[in-house]
Amino acid sequence: MKRSFMLIFLMVLIVAATGFAATPKDTLVIGANTGIFITMDPAVAYEVFPNKIVAALYAQLVKLEAIDGVIVPVPDIAESWEISEDGLTYTFNIRKGVKFSNGDPLTAEDVFFSLKRPVVLESVSAWFLVDIFGINKDNVDEKIKMIDDYTVSITLNAPYAENITLGILSNMFTGIVNKDVVLDHEVDGDLGGAWLTDHSAGAGPYVLVQWERNNVILLEANPNYYGEQPPLKRIMVRDIPEASNQRLLLERGDIDVAWDLTPQLLEEAKRNPDIVEVKVPGHSNEYLAMNATWGPLANPKVREAVRFSINYEEIVEDIMLNNALLVQGFINKGYFGYVEENPFYQDIEKAKALLAEAGYPDGFEVELLTSNTDTRKAEAEKIQADLALAGIKANIVIMQSSQMYAKYRAQGHQMIIAGWGNDYPDPDNLAMAHASYRANQLAWRNAWYDDYAATLCEWGQIEPNPDKREQIYKDLTEYWFHNGPFAMLYQTVEFWGIRKEVKNFEEAAFGYGMLFDFAKVSK
Amino acid sequence: MNFGQFLLRRLFLMIIVLFGVACIVFFIANVIPADPVGAILGGNAPPEAVDRLKAKLGYDQPLIIRFGNFITGAVRGDFGVSLKTSNPVMEDIKNYFPATMELALVAITISIILGITLGILSAVHRNKAIDQFSRIFSILGVSMPVFWIGLLLLLVFYFKLGWLPGSGRLGFFTYPPPRVTGMYLIDSIIAGQWDTFKEALLHILLPAFVLGYNATASIARITRASMLDVLRQDFIRTAKSKGLRKNVVIYRHALRNSLIPTVTIIGLVFGSLLEGAVLTETVFSWPGLGRYITTGMLFLDYPAVMGGTLYIALIYSIANLIVDILYALLDPRMRM
Secondary structure (H helix, E strand, C coil): CHHHHHHHHHHHHHHHHHCCCCCCCCEEEEEECCCCCCCCCCCCCCCHHHHHHHHHHCCCCEEEEEECCEEEEEECCEEEEEECCCCCEEEEEECCCCECCCCCECCHHHHHHHHHHHHHCCCHHHHHHHHHCCCCCCCHHHHEEEEECCEEEEECCCCCCHHHHHHHHCCHHHCCCCHHHHHHCCCCCCCCHHHHCCCCCCCCCEEEEEEECCCEEEEEECCCCCCCCCCCCEEEEEECCCHHHHHHHHHHCCCCEECCCCHHHHHHHHCCCCEEEEEEEEEEEEEEEECCCCHHHHCHHHHHHHHCCCCHHHHHHHHCCCCEECCCCCCCCCCCCCCCCCCCCCCHHHHHHHHHHCCCCCCCEEEEEEECCHHHHHHHHHHHHHHHHCCCEEEEEEECHHHHHHHHHCCCCCEEEEEEECCCCCHHHHHHHHHCHHHCCHHHHCCCCCHHHHHHHHHHHHCCCHHHHHHHHHHHHHHHHHHCCEEEEEEEEEEEEEECCCECHHHHHCCCCCCCCHHHCEC | CCHHHHHHHHHHHHHHHHHHHHHHHHHHHHHCCCCHHHHHHCCCCCHHHHHHHHHHHCCCCCHHHHHHHHHHHHHCCCCCECCCCCCEHHHHHHHHHHHHHHHHHHHHHHHHHHHHHHHHHHHHCCCCHHHHHHHHHHHHHHHCCHHHHHHHHHHHHHHHCCCCCCCCCCCCCCCCCCCCCCCHHHHHHHCCCHHHHHHHHHHHHHHHHHHHHHHHHHHHHHHHHHHHHHHCCHHHHHHHHCCCCHHHHHHHHHHHHHHHHHHHHHHHHHHHHHHHHHHHHHHCCCCCHHHHHHHHHHCCCHHHHHHHHHHHHHHHHHHHHHHHHHHHHHCHHHHC
16 A cells, blocks of 8 residues: 555655646647637637637638727628628629648639528527528528529628628627538538537638637648748647636646636736736626616716716726726727717716706616626625715626626616627617617617717618718717717627737737737747 | 346336436426537528528427427437437437446445455554544545646656546547447457556546545544444354454454345445546546536536436436345345
8 A cells, every 4th residue: 555655655756756748839729718619610609708619610701800900801701792772682703713621622613602601590699680681591592593603693682781790790600601511511400400410511711620619720821822821830729718727828838828826816817927818808898887767867967976976997907907908889899980089087076066957966876777696786885885976876696697788778777787799890770779669679778868869879780881880870879978868888709818928819819809810929 | 036036126216216307307408408409500590591400400399299209319329419419418428438438437436345354454443543544535635626636646646756646537649449438448458458557547547536535534533433344243252252363253243244235335335436527537537427517517518418417317217227136146135
C-alpha cells in the first residue's frame, strides 16, 4: 500500500520536471463552455457563439463587416446585386471561380438550394424569412429563383431599405452548402441535416475537422478558400465549462482566449502582464421604462424629471464595473444611425423643477418592477435611491423573469427595468421596438401611443436613400429622447481575456453577437 | 439458502430496483411543465411544425403508451434518439461512459488505498498525531463541496506549482490511443503508447482524487472504527499474548476481520462517485457521462437524461451486487 502511494508521489515529481508547453504559433486555442453547441448546420444553428463558428465554415451571399466602427453588409460570394424598381426583387450576381472546401465549383444551384433549405426544413432560425420577408414553404418557389448558373433572385413582400434586407440575409441561415455533398448524405428527407450537424460542406475560410461534443471543436484553414488564406491554420475550441478554470488555463498559457470570463475574473486575470482584455460594444441594452398611461407618468414632464434624476455614470461604473457603454439613444453604438448625443445626466434641481411644473412638487409613489438577477436588483436599488433625491418614492417589486414579462406584456407595470436584444444590425429593428406602438413591442407595452414616432419608424423602414434614412432616425431619436417612455441606462459590452501574443482579436471581434471574423486573428 | 439461490434472489431484487428507477425518471421527465418540442423549435414555430415534431418524437401518444415504449426500449438497451446530438442515446452513452468509468475506477482505487491506510494507522496510533490528521482530513473530505476543493487543488497543483495539468483527459494536442475500452489508461497500455499513458495518468490524478475525497474520508472513518472494535476482541488479545509480532496481529488477524464494514461502504460510495462525477466533470472539463447528462438537462433532452440516469443506476446496482457477492464470500452468514 505504501509502495503504491510512493509511486503516485513519484509520478507527480516526474511532471514537476517536465512542465507544459505553450500553444502552437499557427493555432488559436479557445477555452469556452461549449454546452450550448447543438448543431453546425448553417440552416439551423442559432445561438450566438455556435453561429460564429459556423460562420467561419460557410460563405454567404453577403456578410457583415465593421467598417469605421459601423457594422454593414458587404459582398461575400454575391459580387454585386440589383434592386428592382419597386424595391421588392433583389437579383444577386454570384462570383465566378469560387470553390467549396472539397474543390467543387460553387454555382447558383448551390445558392438556390441553400436559401430554400431552411424554409423547407421550417428552421426556427429562418423566422426572418417567414415573419419579415413573407417567404414560406408554400410560396418559396415563386419567391426564390435561379435565373442562370451565376444569378439568383429573391422577392420580398415589401420594399425594405437595402440595409435591412442585406442585414437579414447576412444571418447564418443563408450559409451556402455544397448541394451534391449534402444530398449524398440525406437521410429520410432531412436535406442532409443529420450529417451537417457535425460536418461542414461550405466555402468559408475554415473547414470543420472534428467536433467531439463536450470536448473539442477543431477547424482547419480551407485550402480552396476564394479569399486570402487566414493567418491561423487552426482554430481549436476546448470545452472548459468553468469560467474560473478558463482563467487559470489562460494565465498558464494553455489557452489563448478565455471566452466566458466574468467581469470579476477578468479584473483578476488582467493583473497578469501576459493577459490583455478585449471589449467591444454588444447588441443589447438595459433601460428603465415608464407606463405612459399610468398616473403621474402619463405627463411627459414627469418622465423627463425621472430621466434627470438618474446618475447614469454610477450605474455603468459601480454596478457594471465599466462593462457597459453609456448610450442613451435606442440605436446601438456600431450601428448605422447611431446618435452620439447623451442628453441626460443627474440634475436633481432640474428634476424637482420639472415635477413642480407637472403638478407634483412633493413627488409621488410608484412601483418599480424588475427581475431577480443580481444586476437588475442592484440597478433597481440605485434608481430607487436616485429617484428619492427628487422626491419620488419607488417601491421595488422583484419577480421571476417569466412572470415579469407576462405582467409587462399586459401593460400591468408602472416602471420597469428590463433589456432588449437586437436581431440584425440595422436601426429598423430597434426603432420599431422602442418607438412604434404599432409594432406591438416595447413602445406598445409602455402604452406610448405616439403616431408621429410610429410613422417615422415606418418611413425609416422603406426609405431607399441612406442619407435621408439616417436623418429620419436622428429626428426620431431626438423626439423620442424627450417624449418617449424610456430612460436608456446603457448598452452592453462583450469582453474576453486573451494572451498578449494574440493579434487583431479586437478587429475580429468588433460586432460580436452579430459577427466574429476568425480569419482576421493572428499570433 | 445456497449461493445460487442467493444470487438469483439478488438479481431479481436488482430488476425491481431498476424498474423503480425507470418509473421515477420517466415520470419526472414527463410530468414537469417544460416542453422539449418547444425548446427545439423555439417560440416562433408554426403549430403544424410543432405537431409534426411531436408525432415524430412520439410525444402525441398517451403517457402510458410512451412509458410502455420507454420500458420495452430500455430492456433492449434502446433509450431512443438524443434530441440534442441526434445520435441514439445508447451510442452517446457508449461514447461518454468510459471516461466517467475510468475516473470512478481510479477514484475508488485511490480512495481504497488512502482510506484503508489512514484508517488502520489512526486505529493503531489512536489519538496520536496521525489519528488527529486523519480526523481533520476526513471532516474536510465529507464537508467540503467537490466543486470548491476541485478549484482549490487546481489553483495549487496546476496554477501555482505547475505539477499537474489543468483540464481534460489528455493534453490539447495529444491524440487519444486507438479505442478498445474507451478508457485511455487501458487503451494506451494495449497500444503500447507509454507517453500517452503517462499523460492520461497525470490528467486523471487530480480529478480522481477530488472525486474520491469524500469516499476516502468515509472509508478511513469506517476502517478506523471497525479496526478499533476488532482490536478490542479476545482473539486479538490471545494473538498478542502468544507473542505474535505486532504487524502480524494487525495485518493478518485484525485487518481481515475488520474489512466487512469497509467493503459495504466501498459499494455504497461507488454510487456516490458516479453521482459526484457530474460536478467533478464540470470543474475538470472531463468529457464524461455526467457532463452529457447536465448539458442534456439544460436542453430538455429527455431521452439523453433518462437513458443516462438509468444507465448509471444499472452500473450502481451491478456494483452493489458485486459487493453483496464479495460479502457473501467473506462472511457466509450474510447469505441468509
